[in-house]
Amino acid sequence: MRFRRVLCAGVVASLVLLAGCSGVEPDRPSSQRRSSPAASPAQTAQPSDRLVKVATAALSTKRLRLEMLRIERRPEESVLRFTLTNLEKGLASIDFPTSAASTGNFDFKLIDPVGHKGYTPLYDERDDSVGSDPSVRSAEPGVTYDAELHFPPIPEGVKTLTVLTPSTAGEFTGVPVIDASTASAGAGTATLPIRTPQGEVSGGVYDLFGIVEDPVKVTTTSGKEQEVGLRTDVLFDFDSAKLSDKAAQVLDGVAAETKAKADPAKPPIRIEGHTDGKGTGDYNIRLSRQRAQTVLEELRTRLGAEYRYEAEGKGETEPVAEEGGADDEQARQKNRRVEVSYQIRQRTPGTATASGGQHEQVGGAEGQPAAFRPSDGGTVASRTNEWKDSFGTRKARRMDVKPFYRDGGYLVAVFEITNLAGNLVEVDDYGNFGRFEEFTVLDPATNVRYMRVRIGPENWGEARLNLMAVDPGWAVFNTDVGTVNRGFFYVPAPPPGVKAVTFDAGRFGRFANVPIAE
Incomplete structure (x- = not known):
């Protein structure tokens, strides 16, 4: 395998704005979204021993409570079990798409931050995710629905994974992986219907690619x-x-x-x-x-x-x-x-790492998978960016930086962006096609720059295009003035002794001394 960055060709202009180049789903059209003001997206509604966050999904104005229950390991597939609760007074859509054309899907991803793997859901020939069908009904207020989503098999020895949701809830670290034979019942009061897959079913298992730049070299690392x-x-x-x-x-x-x-x-x-x-x-x-x-x-x-x-x-x-x-x-x-x-030399699956890790450690820095984080902690730095668009309309955004933290071989950069003036759109100033391409992390002591981690294969596109990165999949969920969007992205972890880094946040400038939470 060669690490190459090549331009995606033949992308229709009307589709590029949202999907760019993707190796899993087709290019899909954009749509405008508006939402009413909501509470901070990092807010949770349950005790910290439960894997619960409040989420606003793209193409929706509603708040849902998401709880990750477990991932069940089966011989030919894995099943993520979770619940959704409508926090609004009226009906709410309950899908979590990564583009307008994937409406009606749960486009979650699984990340193994120690084994350096990414898993996409199983999809059938209609490009529908396999498992619960969110397209057949809306969620009733206050009702908790059991749901499931199917993925390729998870190797033995893996005890926890991170679930990425395309929502303001973002990542759920520390989701337990168990054998299906020991699984318990669901936690909801209702259950979403299960789809009958049409035709052949397939899903993806990909290496995670981390890029590190210093003054003399650029290092690209996958799990292999x-x-x-x-x-x-x-x-x-x-x-x-x-x-x-x-x-x-x-x-x-x-x-x-x-x-x-x-x-x-x-x-x-x-x-x-x-x-x-x-x-x-x-x-x-x-x-x-x-x-x-x-x-x-x-x-x-x-x-x-x-x-x-x-x-x-x-x-x-x-x-x-x-x-x-x-x-x-x-x-x-x-x-x-x-x-x-x-x-790269591989360890035998299931053996402990030098730092006591749960399963094989390959590629990046040694590290434990993160436990679940119910909240992001306090703001460590803030800055406002203000400008006028081509029509002379004033726009202003405030970035509030949260403590970063380690998840296996990676560092997770966490922040919130509040809209102070001028409605947001999907492609709002954080890199091409609305994600966080222009954001990086620097180690000021060594001048090493850590780039966003991408989910392979390596020929999904040049770095400036909309690659499948370890991030929420969108940059914007809430669009109105006064609303907040939580963002995050993964970079390769700096050495264990690094306790603080510089966050290079593009047009928001550089934030020095961002702490890495213990």
């Missing part, structure tokens, strides 16, 4: 493979395959990490050289091949004969950034690179 993109401007003299004075220290670090993670039983360690688009094709292929071979020899000197190595020059044929635009020089710099990739 790691790729380190070394900047050739740091490694080599200009227009040369001769190593620079800084190269030895950089390659020492790469070799140490490779030795710690690479599996000698799954060769080879691949080294690929890449150039920018300047120069002739033949020249670029030759230079990139020479640079790849130089890095191969340096790694072999440091790692020895236990590993097998392969080197190849790609020239300018596989760029990761588009050249010729306003940021041409930055794009060319990104394209000048040497990539080192290898298969």
Whole structure:
């Protein structure tokens, strides 16, 4: 598997606004949404020993109480059991779509933050989620409905997972996984009807991809493979395959990490050289091949004969950034690179990690899966962004940053955005197509930047498009002035010793010293 970021093609303009490029669901049309003012979306209505949050879903103006009960492991599938309660005085729709065309579905996802996997629901040939059917009725006020949603099988040894909901409730960490034979009855006073699937049923199990950037390299990690993109401007003299004075220290670090993670039983360690688009094709292929071979020899000197190595020059044929635009020089710099990739050594499923984790730990930093968090804690920083749109209408948003926290091998960035002036729309200023692409997390001590975690495969689109990220799936649920939208996204976890980070929130600016909750 190669980590490539390629542009999605042929997306109809009217569909792009919501769906962008997606590997699970088709591109789907947008729609306008309005909602009445509501309480803070992080508010809960039950004791903390129950997995309960209040949720507003997209395409709806109603508040529902969601409670996650358990995930039942079966031989051929897994079943998420949960309840929904209508908190409004009138009827409320009860689906949780990720686009207008998926109305009538529960588009939840399961995340294994230790095993670095993402699970999408089972869907039938009509693109309906398998399990309870939310399209046949609306929820009566005050009634608690039992519901279920089916997923691919969960491996043995996994004891808890995180459930992602496309709502203001966001993520439910610490949802227990049990064997179906030990499952108890539901908790509701009514039960949603179960769909009869039409045709073939299929679901997805994907690697999670984390990207970490520092001044000398970009590291992309999944549960199985790691790729380190070394900047050739740091490694080599200009227009040369001769190593620079800084190269030895950089390659020492790469070799140490490779030795710690690479599996000698799954060769080879691949080294690929890449150039920018300047120069002739033949020249670029030759230079990139020479640079790849130089890095191969340096790694072999440091790692020895236990590993097998392969080197190849790609020239300018596989760029990761588009050249010729306003940021041409930055794009060319990104394209000048040497990539080192290898298969990651796997632990036996069900064994404890060095930090006492619940099941196999692969890829990212060691860490326990988070327990359920019924609330986000107090606001640690706030800032207002104000501007006028193209029609001269004043718009203003306030961001309230909450403490971040760790979930397995990841850090969860949590915040609320309050609409102070001007109605919101789906694509409201947080990155292309309304998600949080422009937000990142920085370690100020090392200048390492942590990017949003994505759910594979890696060719779902260039990073600037609407990828399937570990986030709520929408940026906007409530649209009226005075309403609040809770947001979150996952990034690879910084080292355990890091207790605070900088939140780079795009047009909201940078928030320093955001604490990482214990």
